[in-house]
Amino acid sequence: MAAVGIGGTGASPRVLGLVTEAYGGTGGIAQYNRDFWDALARVPGLGALDLLARRGDGEGAPARIRLHRPRPGRTAYAATALGLAAALRPDIVICGHLFMAGLAAAAARLGGARLAVQLHGIEIWRETGAVRRAALERADLALCVSRDTRARLLSATGLAPERVRVLPNTVGEDYVPGPRGEDPGATRILLSVGRLDAREAYKGHDAVIACLPHLLAGGHDVIYRIAGEGDDRPRLEALAQARGLAGRVRFLGAVPRPDLPALYRAADLFVLPSRGEGFGIVFLEAMACGTPALGLAEGGAVDPLGGLGRAVPIGTLAESIAAELARTAGGRDEAERRALAGRVRARFGRPLFEEGVAHALARLGAGPALPAAHPGPHA
Secondary structure, eight states: OOEEOGGGSOOOOOEEEEEEEOTTOOSHHHHHHHHHHHHHTTSTTOOOEEEEEEEOOOTTOOTTEEEEOOOOSHHHHHHHHHHHHHHHOOSEEEESSGGGHHHHHHHHHHHTOEEEEEEOSGGGTSOOOHHHHHHHHHOSEEEESSHHHHHHHHHHSOOOGGGEEEOOOOOOTTOOOOOOOOOOTTOEEEEEESOOOGGGGGGOHHHHHHHHHHHHHTTOOEEEEEEBOSTTHHHHHHHHHHTTOTTTEEEEEOOOGGGHHHHHHHOSEEEEOOSSOSSOHHHHHHHHTTOOEEEESSGGGHHHHTTTSEEEOGGGHHHHHHHHHHHTTTOOOHHHHHHHHHHHHHHHOHHHHHHHHHHHHHHTTOEEOOOSOOSSTTO
């Protein structure tokens, strides 16, 4: 594909990224940023790619990306970001989180750069504030991880719809079906993966714990594994203890990224009844490993679950988990698991994500000339 420069000049556009964390960071937003910048590094015709994060050690960053030393403090980060914008004179500033939108808009104004802002979900559910709202409305492009996030952004701002694009998460190539790695016998394994942050109690771990007595009474011999660490763990442990479920709820702590595919494969059902997901990359990770996934029909979780997993009302959670366990009671159907993984790749695989990033650059006046956008989740 032939590359074009800003405004069709043929120059190689320079890109400055401002993110909370990416390489060496943890969580879904850090993963999205890594995927996005990995894709940027593969786009032909771009000039310098500079990335400033607040946190992270830079592990795994492509050689083409110039990483600047992380600045965890707000003042130091803002000063560094504006200094880079003044020195580098980027053509495009990419803001990786709404909380940085005001700073990113100021950095873009310094050199007349075009501005793109990424929206991940729950941050746009709250009142944005005048500064962030103004920055969003100044943006040349807003990239949203789900249709729900896009709808909320359009409702909260005066952005024109054509400047708001859905670019959902993708899933790593190592999330694939494979051997279970253990034989739990007749015991069925439920799994949730995510931070146990008291500020994110909406993730729904407590709701799954509350379902266990119903499942056990219905004859389902279940174990509930929770992968993740955070300050909400003591509350959840106390809840399991109070319900007499301490032996049924297993807290695994923080699981290293390379170990997650095997953890997903070992589960019979991935369940995360979150009431505040902007998207939910963990649903994709589980299903790409062939494991069925179940969440709530709320927020952005509908996008990864629609047509692939199950999105149910909160009031039917226990019955829905029981029904899914009953459906697969005859044993693991490996052909079905491979088919599920294939459908996930077809909708959210890396090539489609990279195409979406290239289309985003084209809308900013940079990157390769492309045909019309794919009619799927990136539209």
